[in-house]
Structure formats: structure tokens, C-alpha cells
Amino acid sequence: MPNDILATFTVRRLTILNENGNVDDALMPVLSETEIRRMYELMILTRTFDERAQALQREGRLGTYPSTLGQEAAQIGSALALHHSDWVFPSFREMGVQLTLGYPIHRLLQYWSGDERGQVSPENFNIFPMCLSVGTHIPHAVGAAMAARYRRDPVVVVAYFGDGATSKGDFHEGFNLAGVFRLPVVFICQNNQWAISVPLKGQTASASLAQKAIGFGFEGVQVDGNDVFAVHRAATEAIEKARSGGGATFIECLTYRMADHTTADDASRYRSPDDVAIWRAKDPIMRLERFMDLRGMLKDGYVEQTKTFATSTIDEAVRTMEAIPPPLTAEMFDHTCAVLNPRQVRQREGG
Amino acid sequence: MPNDILATFTVRRLTILNENGNVDDALMPVLSETEIRRMYELMILTRTFDERAQALQREGRLGTYPSTLGQEAAQIGSALALHHSDWVFPSFREMGVQLTLGYPIHRLLQYWSGDERGQVSPENFNIFPMCLSVGTHIPHAVGAAMAARYRRDPVVVVAYFGDGATSKGDFHEGFNLAGVFRLPVVFICQNNQWAISVPLKGQTASASLAQKAIGFGFEGVQVDGNDVFAVHRAATEAIEKARSGGGATFIECLTYRMADHTTADDASRYRSPDDVAIWRAKDPIMRLERFMDLRGMLKDGYVEQTKTFATSTIDEAVRTMEAIPPPLTAEMFDHTCAVLNPRQVRQREGG
Amino acid sequence: MARINMVQALNMALGSEMKRDDRVVILGEDVGRDGGVFRVTEGFQEQFGSERVIDTPISESAIVGMAIGMAAYGLLPVAEIQFLGFSYAAFDQLFVHAARLRSRSRSRYNCPMVVRTPYGGGIKAPELHEESSEAFFCHMPGIKVVVPSGPYTAKGLLLAAIRDPDPVLFLEPTRLYRLIKEEVPDGEYTIPLGKARVVREGGDLTVIAWGSMLERVMKAVERYNAEVIDLLTLNPFDAVAVLASVKKTGRVVIVHEAPRTCGFGAEIAATVAEQGIMDLRAPILRVTAPDVPVPLSKLFDYYIPSIEQITAAIDEVLRY
């Protein structure tokens, strides 16, 4: 169609750490050795948690569980950019985020064992209950950001979700409001390229997810989601931009769901092991390990110590979780409303 | 954020006819004098209908009514690009579209008088019932396009809606599906810059609506919505592209709602008469008249004749409408289901 | 004390609560500059600023969703859905999130919000502007459903709803907005949620209604010795008041504007059939709209219960 150009848009992509462990120094965020070790340790902790959760599920000690395998960089890299006063709205596959923020590990397990009490986030951090209904928590994040701004609190709100969530109306309506009101919110999509059996191209014809932000008047950026430094940098910048009044940012972390969708799924029905193998070679932990190795950070049995510590931390959490007495029937009632109505009171008493 | 450019997008804008009545010959679609007269006559018919409907409403002979004033180019220009086998999914402010397609005028009036029987579109044309619930008809259009493609019918589906509808989840979900399945559908937004009292910038932070298509992997184009030639050209091209398997297009017709939102609204509460005056100078009928005048097409009292004919056409339709006997109670039941259930049968009989 | 209509009473309640408590914020389509399509929020944006009186895009689901986030953060949002017929898009947010936030988070977060919306018919408006689907929302544990029936109850109930620590759906009978004027105190007062009002005492039968049907019921019962109960809150509804009246009268007629099947009348009848059956002398009759989609204005009068239908039901139960 021959005519004038009304506007031109670009979408950018950020990678810092390559697969050999080398970084682009110009882009590398300033991180102390301690901070880098913390990243690594959290990634190992997350992976250890994940393995254990899957094992527990197989033994019937947890219910259906969604693995975070392969998404550790996206989760830890971004969560480390948060302040303690920030608010987080997770979907259901961000256990790495919760672990980074110091969510009690046994409560995560408790939740996946089918016990709502696991959803009680610690008082010193605002993490909303995990949202199972894909994408529906996005407007909540927007509302919290609106409230924070109204209160003049220096709070940034972060919402996490998957590629599949970008198809939901809630995604669109929430993004649109974030744009209109220029809210302090950062949207982090873990594009793991699958929504159960539906690959990305079955989810959208958009070449990238990041470009979806163009329709809402704020910036979208694609980040190598298996590169913890790139994720961290993008998240830090977006969070600081939001905090200083610059409005919303959409970060697409391009990664891969290495495991089945959940323990109830069998991914071999719909995707080839070859595809998975390609991504195994891009493992985010391996990449960070190579980087650390090049800098001599893995000496003195550091990797083994880290893994051992992670294992014992998770062991401890499993024990704590399993020692929790099962919920009482009254539990089911007591959080329905502040004050139960007469009928509920009767029902609570078994009537 | 310093990093690589992943992709670049441009959004284009089409204008052909300027405010003095001159056209860009390179862009001007091939239209016979008869076709141009038809455009003009339909625009006059639409405006005459609109004036009458508002008058009837004031007299209590119609219910709440939404004016099409100022949007005639967007409606007639696009509707003239349709084939008879195409399917149309209107919102509630496209009476110019229905008039162009030959919808019985008295039925339009009948509908706005509060009588569902006015929603019965003629058998020889597939026009869905007007949709009052903003944006919710967009997925229906997508479904019809899916069905048409499955049937290998050379049918294109067109959905009309306003700028306000772009905020709804239905808009997003429908657009996304149209992109994923590369469907023969054309989305036409009449961006009249208002949704009741909310101006465009309160609806979205996106600089144009057209750019929203970028997130769905198909083309979006902004058209001067008061330029009947530009609208016609853009619609024709998009419809032919869809018919030949090229997938969806989003056309934003940038226009202006010259009247109150509906007869129940008072726009002077929220917008200044100066803004409206600016757009009055861009009146789509005036623009076409100037073009025709420059080509000597208005001679021999053509304008008056057109208006007189339109008036008598509408007069006739009003008489037809007012001669229709009011609906019977049974009407309310008989279209609920193919076969009423026993309870409905009893209720129909007054029980 | 002034004689005012329901729109004014609602405006008064909202205005005083906005002044009293800076956690109260209003959001919805056209609630700001335009003051709401029924003018319930008139003047507030000027008075309280556009950060407290927020004109939103057309996104009913996100209006409720945002309000949830605001409420969880510590504000007291009062969201307006322009008409109940547009609230269905927000059904998911209401049922999955607003109703369950307290439960899902085991009281770590709660959701003290009000969703106000014009409700019911009789204003000759277009499609979806005359819905009365209250029963849906009464099947959502965690949400309260309130329906005022005049200016006085509107103000007292709205203040109670805003102060309630849990989500409240506040249904404003559109037909009553400007129909009735009543004396309404200038100062604050609340009407407790969950309590019905006996608006007329009587011994022969109990007629139960709410919202705009109440006005019609009052006309219909003129020549009967009927007790009339205005529920005011549908969820939780005041079963004690209903059962006490049934104990006295032994006969029940329930009147609502919504279709019969699974309307809220079913719950009332079921409750009486469960807990008050021994007091009953007659079948429990429901006078309701038929089981058809809400028609446009030309048929609307045939759709909602007429005075004749109400009196016919009364005559029938009195036959026992």
C-alpha cells in the first residue's frame, strides 16, 4: 500500500553472557563476586528444589507440580533486581523468584502438596498468591501499582507470566491500563516457548512477544532468558525506570521449558527430544558456571559445596513441611470472609 | 538500553483526498463517476437518516440512538469494498454500513425503536446483529472467517468497532487468533477519538491504533477516516488480500464523533466546542463535495436532488416502520430456543 | 435532612466517605469528567482529583482486576461498572479473585472493594442495559450482594458496603435512580449488611422482594393483609426475618425481575422448604420474568412481573 510512514518502531534484544561463558564487557552490569555467587547459589537452590519437588510428586507426597527447569536465569536474574518494598505477582512457575525473595521453602512445598496455607507470603515481602488462572493476575499488579503511586510509595510492581498468558484478554487490558496511567510496573514474561502442547507459533503470529508493547505505548525488550546477567540488567533498568516515574516496561525473557509442562503432562507426545537437546546446550546454570570458571570462581569444591548446601536446605524444608499438621476443616471456612454469615457458621459446625 | 535491534516496524498512513477536494492521483482508486456519485448519495442518505433518527428520538418515537455524524466516509468507503457474499459484524454505530449494504431502512429504525425484529438482516446478505457490548463481536468475526476458510468459501469477514473497543480483551484475543490462523478477516476501527467522555489518550497510550497490529503479526494501517477514497482504497486492498489468502489487516480510520455519544449524552460536559469546530471543517461530505465540484459533478441541482431523494427515502422508511404492529408477547419466547422447554411453554401461555 | 433521590443519596454517601477516608478511590468508565452516565459520581473528579476519581478505558474485567490490586494494597476502591450487562466480562475476576483473595492467601491479603452497577430494567435503554442477573453473584462465596430500594437505604447500605472488609457487589436499581425521593439524613449512618427490612406488616401472607420490584409489590399488596419484606442484602440474605414472617403467615410469594430458573427466588424458596416447611400452608410461588433473554423496550413490560401477576399469585396462595 503506497503511502506515508506514520511511525517507526524498533524492538531490541539484550544478551550479555554467551554460551562459552564470555560476557560483553560494555553491557555487563556491575556485580561483585559475592553477588555473582549469590546468583549461582540461588539458581542451584532452585534446581535442587525442582528436582526434589518432582521426586516428591512421584512418591505421592506432592500434587501436580510445574517444573522450573531451564528457567532459573530468568527467575533469579529478575528477582534479584527487586527491592524489599516491591510487590510481586507471580504465576505458578516462578519458584525461583520466591526462593530468591526468601519465601519460606517449606511453604512452597506445602502449597504444592495441596494446602492453601503455603500461599501465605512472609509479612516483610509482598508476594501475591501464585495465580493458576493464566494471566488473570496481570490487572492486579496494575492495580497495586496504581495504589502505590497514589500513596507516593517508592514501590515497583512486578508481574510474572508465561508466553501463553500473552493470548489472554487480561494481558491486554492490564498492559493497556499500565500504559494509559504510566504506572510503576514491570511485566516479565518467561517465554519458554510452550504452553502445555502449544508451541509459540501456535500462540501468536507475532515474531517476538516484546513487540506487543508497541501497541500500549511503552517499551518492550527481548532478553536472552538463559543469560542471568542480561535478565538482571534489563530488570534492574526497567525497575529503576518505573521507580523514577518512567512508566511500564515489558521484558520478554526468551527461554525454554526443559521439562514436561507439569508432572501430569507427557511432553514426548508433542515435541521432539532434539528440540529439547538444543536447549539443554544453552542451560543457564552451565553458562554461569563457565563464566565463573573462567574467572576462577569455582575453585575449592565450590560447586559441590553449593549443591550440598542446597540439598540440605531442601531436605530441611521437606522435613518442616511434612511435620505440619494437616489443615482442619475449620480452615476452609475461616478465610472466606472477615465475619462468617449465619449459614456459614452453621456449616462450619457441620450443619 | 544499549543492545541489538531485533526488529523494526513501520506503520503507514493513507490520505488521498485533501480538505480542498484535491486528490493524490497516484493513490486515487479507479472509480467511475457513477461509483463516486453512489458514494456521495450514500453519505447523504446516512446523514439524512441520522438527522431523522435524532429527531424521532427527541419526539419519543425512537429510544436512545447513537449518531453517525462525521463518520460517513469511514462507513460508506469501507462498506462499498465488500462483496455480497462477505460477512459483516457491526458494532452499534455503523448505520452507514448497513445502509450501503442495502439493509432495509425501516428495520434499522425499528431496532432503535426497541424492537428486536429490526435485527433480522436480509437473507441475501450476512450482517450480524448490531453488538451493543463493546468489542465482544470481534471473536465472532474471527470464527466466521475460520468457518469460511474451512468451507473454502471465497468469503471475507469484516468487523467494525470503535476506538474504545481496542481496550477490551475481546479485541486482543480476536486479533491474536486472526493472526495465528491467518484468517480472511478485516478489522475496521472507526477511531472517532471518543468513547463517551473518554478521549483517545485516556483509552490507550499507543500513539496510533494501527500500530497495535504489530503485536499480532499482521499489518495495521491508519487511514484518514474522513477521506472516502482513502478508506475505500485501504478497505478494498485489505479485503482482496484477505480473499487471496494473505490473512488479516487492521484498518484504523481516524475520524471524529461530531455528535453527542448518544441521544442520552451531553458532550458539552466533557469536550470543548472548539475541538468539534476543528473537525467540522474536515467534514467528509464537504470534502467529497469539493472534489465533485472541481470535476463539475454537482451541476443541475444534483446536491439538492440527492438530498430530496434521501429525505423521501427516509420518510418512506419511517412510515413503514411506524406501520409495523407492535411485537406480541409470544415474540419474546419464540426465538429463545428452537424448541421451548416445558417451563417456557407454560410461561408463554401466561403461567 | 433533605428530600433527595437515589442518585443524590449515593453521591452524598460516596462524597462523605471520600472526605472521611483517603483510602476510598473511585474508578470506572466515565466516572470522572462526565460524573458517571447516571451522574452518581458527579463533581468528584474536580473535588478529589483524577488520581482518586479515575476514568478508565473500556475494560470491565480489568476495572475489577485493578480494584482487586488496589484493595490488596490497602485502598478501598469503589469501582463502577457502567451497566450490570457489562459486568459479565468481569465475572472471572469477581469469582476467581475478588471472592477468593482472602481465602487463597489465608487472610494475608483481603479485598475490601465495592463494585457498584446500575441494575434492572424499565428505562427504555438498549440491549444489555436492563439486566437483573443478581443470582449469579449470590453463588460466589466470599462476595456480598446488596440491593437498595430507595434513597435512604441506598446511602446507608453504600456506607456499610464501603466499610465492609470484603468485596461487595452493590446493585443500584436504575429505574429508581430518580423515581423516588425520600428524607435522607445529612450525616453518616450505616444499614447493616445481611439484614432485611419488614416494610409492611401483615398476617395473611409474606411477599419478598428487593430493588425496583419492591415499589411494584407495594402497589400490588394494597388491598391485602400482606407482610412485605425488602431483603436489601441478597447474599447473605436474612433467613431469620423470612422464616419469622413465614411462621406468622404460612404463605410466601417471591417477586423478582430476573428469569425464574435459578433466580434468587429459588434460594429463598429452598430455604423456606428446608427450614420453614412446617409453617407453610400453601405452595411457595415465584413471580418472575420468564426464562427468556431480556427483551428490548417494546417487550419489556411483558417481561417483568406486572402488578396483575403479583396479585394473581397472592390470590392463589390465599386460596389455601
Added chain:
Amino acid sequence: MARINMVQALNMALGSEMKRDDRVVILGEDVGRDGGVFRVTEGFQEQFGSERVIDTPISESAIVGMAIGMAAYGLLPVAEIQFLGFSYAAFDQLFVHAARLRSRSRSRYNCPMVVRTPYGGGIKAPELHEESSEAFFCHMPGIKVVVPSGPYTAKGLLLAAIRDPDPVLFLEPTRLYRLIKEEVPDGEYTIPLGKARVVREGGDLTVIAWGSMLERVMKAVERYNAEVIDLLTLNPFDAVAVLASVKKTGRVVIVHEAPRTCGFGAEIAATVAEQGIMDLRAPILRVTAPDVPVPLSKLFDYYIPSIEQITAAIDEVLRY
């Protein structure tokens, strides 16, 4: 004739109808390559191609919305919503459009579609995967609501639903998918919508249930002279069958998995209180979940009606 489970019966019904009528198309999340998360559509995409077995993005509202457009165009879409708990996003499309297309267009268009969805609990799945909110959809004139209770009824009802000229919501009790095997004829047969089944005759009381509660009811009534009615269709429900049984027994217990208030049990009780009250000898009791959000698995057994609760209600009505 083969002994198969409900998943197989549904698969058989869909497959044969796809073969018989090329207007039938399937759409939903993961229905194609994966064959549906419960494998109900297993093998179809290979057999019928991806234009007839369509994997959609995660857009429940648009799945239903698209199906409406397809149905209006002349196809017979069978949409799958992955779990009933995700259907609330499609509430607007179901109630405003699917239920009303025939009415809004005065029969110029109709909407012959089926929305299938796993329904109810007892499978130890996460949040929103165990919902039983059937009552909402029974308050939507224009939509039928069907609940099979085993492989045999599943096949016959699904065929009837696909052939129905209006929209049908088809709720598949998840807990029964693989629990029961029954003899199911290989050939076509339909079970008429709107008709209940008396699954057990008895004279002392009538127990009404549907879906997965039926199985539990059958265990509970073993030592009673109870008539058990399986409704199969909830809207329209078979009031004739219910009233005939009540006439015989004079006592009613209704069992459902959803919360009490405004659950479908209310409509049944209200209908009996309206049309069968003179036959009643006892209060109508409802054995239901309490009015709380559906809990996760650790509490789920306390949530749904237990055999003890059912027998307690039976004992109570038998006291009259």
C-alpha cells in the same frame, strides 16, 4: 458393544459424529497434537486434520466467541474449555452471545455449538481444576446444561448435544473419566436432553443428584428404600420426573458438589415447593458443599458431600 470408560465413550461419540458430519469441528487448548489433557480428543487431529481439530491459544473467551461465529456460519463446533474453572472468562460470550444469538437475530442466526468441559473435583488437581459451578449456567435462558454420569450416558448425551440446534454446555465429571466402565454400544444412539433417569426405584424418599455425586449417592442409599433420580440435564431439568417421584415418596434429598447458596439444588427445591408441596411430608434437604471457595486437595474431602452427610440427611427426612 464394549466395556469402556467415559473418556473412551466421549472419544467414540466425537469420532463418530466427526465422521458422519463434516460440519463438526473441535477447538480448544491442547485438543490437537496432545489429544486434550484428558485425552478425550486423542487421535482426532491426525485423523481429521488441523482445520477440524484446532489447537487454540489460551483465550477461553475467544474460544467460545469463535465457536459462536463458526456456528452462525453453519458449522457445529465442539469447543473444549480445559477446566470449568477457566470458563468464567468466557461467561460474557456464553451469556450475552451464545445464549442470545437466536433471540437477538430473531432466528436469522442460531448457535448450534457444544462447550465441553471437565467439571467437579476429587482428582487432587491444583486450584480452579475442581469447580462445580453448574448453577450459573442454568440461569442463562437459551443454553442447555448437561451432565453425564457414566460412559453410557456420556456418549448418548454428547451425540444429542452436538445435534441440538442450540448451545449446550456439556459438563464432564472429571472424577468419573476413568473410574467407571460400562457396556457402551458401538453404534449411534442419543439420550434426549431434558429427561432424567430413575436409576433406582424406591418408596420412602427421593434422592436427586447428577454427575459424580450420583456414584456417592448410590453407595449411601444402599440400605434405604430410596428412589434415586439422575437428572442428566440440568437446564431444562425434568421437573415431571422429579414431581412424579415426590408424589410417590413425599420426601426429597438433593445432593450436589457445589456450594449450597444458589446452587442448582435451590431450583429443584423451589420447583417442588411450588408444584409438589402438597405431596411433601418432610423438609426438602440439600446436601451440598458449604458456602466457601473450593479448597485444594488437603481439604477437598471435607468440602464435597460425604456418604455420612447424605445418610444423615436421609435419616432426617425419614424422621417425618
